[in-house]
Amino acid sequence: MNLAIIPARGGSKRIPFKNIRQFAGKPLIAYSIQAAQQSGLFDKIIVSTDSQKIAEVALQYGAEVPFFRPSDLSDDQTGTRPVTNHGIEYCREHFFDPSFCCCIYATAPFLHSDYLIQGFEQLQQQTDKAFAFAVTSYAFPIQRSLRLKNHGVEPIYPDNIAKRSQDLEEAYHDAGQFYWGRTEDYLSSKRIFSEYSIPVVLPRHLVQDIDTEEDWQRAELMYQAYIRERN
Template sequence: MANIAIIPARGGSKRIPRKNIRSFLGKPIIAYAIEAARQSGLFDTVMVSTDDRGIADVARHYGASVPFLRSAEAANDFATTAQVLIEVLHQYSKQGQSFEYACCLYPTAPFVTGTLLTEAYNLLKANAFDTVYPVQQYAFPIQRAVRLADGKVNWFQPEHALTRSQDLEPAYHDAGQFYFFNVPAFQKTQRLITDNTGGIVVSEMQAHDIDTETDWQLAELKYEAMSDER
């Protein structure tokens, strides 16, 4: 069976207009995801799921396929990533195509490389995970987090108020880049994160969540710094 990379890129981004095809250091940000997927050599199909013909044109220009446009139901503000993936897999199924593994690769993840995708794919298969995705370690111990209410600070976990940072267990969060998953397992649970999910650690310099103009500028600076080190 074949593998597919699915890049979800709807046209209705609110915080950063036209975010998915905005220029990131000289080319549309979605191009980085398409190129990483193609360079990995892991996928028989690299496709973009979008409701926007402008995004579709850009995606095709950089080598992705857009065999159909996303439905209105899967393109509204409340549609989940899982709903988008289910629709894509169903459309391919109607055409007689099925897949063993798939990767949901976000269009605003320029730090993803073919090497990272390959590492995740190998981990997914070697451990028979349902899904593997990149995670980053929190910069500060979450056990020493505080809440702020009416200007007053209180510990979430007061038992760790005096615990040394080096004695606390590291915690991680989703790096927001991709989910590499077993298609039959996903179709059964319709969930990307299950109790059989693996994580692959990426450094602070290997990912950056982009939601604001400041995020965008910092991501470009970080990407340039990473490029200088290669």
């Protein structure tokens, strides 16, 4: 049996109540809930929140909110792994013992059920792996990145600054969308960003962090273009 945990804290500082702010006509969290529903993979889709407002929106879109997140897991220093593990343990105690759990971010309007399915299937097939999560490639070689210094710039990796892009290894980063894991591995000390994980590679046009107002505006423009392309 499979469990989805969507962490959605109410105390976002840079964009207040970001998780339920209207994004292209729907609360942002609705996209994550609906992608999980459309995948057909989950026996329960739980939103882990400390906010009554977020809970009401989550319930409206068909997720479950069987508990309010404890205060010690609701500050801005708490990572998603302890929150996910808390949800797994609650599910074990009150509902069923899930074999797999997927932590899905509430701020992922480009999340598509096809990639959730792909990650799950790959994790099922590769029994030596513990996790599967979404990544995407950097648009520019990180080996040629610069830092600002003394009102000027300097290369962070001087040996690479003159190299051609095609001669440098392509680099990837966490897409911030979903993190599949076997529940026993979630509750273990195994790290997600390690050899234990399977990368699910997404195209860059389906990835956008939303941490600032500028990010939000960019994401809405990207989403409008994405919807036009799909239609």
